[in-house]
Amino acid sequence: MPLRALIVVGAAAVCAACTSSGGQDARPSSGAPSSVPGSSASTDYSTLLITTSDIPIPGLEAKTAPTKPDFPGAAARFADPSGTTIVVDVISVFGSKDDAGIALKSAEDFAPGQVSGPQTRALPGDVGEVVTGTQGGQQLAIAVFTQGRAFVTVRVQADSVSSGTVDAIVAAQLTRLRNGLH
Secondary structure (H helix, E strand, O other): OOHHHHHHHHHHHHHHHHOOOOOOOOOOEEEOOOOOOOOOOOOOHHHHOOOHHHOOOOOOEEEOOOOOOOOOEEEEEEEOOOOOOEEEEEEEEOOOHHHHHHHHHHHHHHHHHHOEEEEEEEOOOOOEEEEEEEEOOEEEEEEEEEEOOEEEEEEEEEOOOOHHHHHHHHHHHHHHHHHHOO
């Protein structure tokens, strides 16, 4: 995949994770164009997504994914019944670890502009970073990280978002990728 396309995908994943409207049925979306090495049109990456049991926030339900990715991967959205607490998980699968790293770098540059008062910290294990701040009167954390050839964006928006909650969600997603992405 050309460098420009990798950068666009990294930024697009952050943007997709920042889209939080809707509240329809729970059906993660996935797609995989056959032009990406190591993937096929029939690859279903939705099995790699976190579930409500992986998220240490009570009362969340799976909702419609924010978008159907135009790249290999999957996305899911979780929210409480009032829609005030939202978790979005977007996985992009690339042909190589290096390509995923380029998307991560792009997202690390892009994510701070998505919140007011951004503060950045490294994720445990130095797999990526978390940008925290506010948006729409709520706290917002955007975690961007890689595992092998996967690039992931996890967005957590609520009245209060702890670093422990974000780290637990990231750890669960990393475990699913380590065990399921080959």
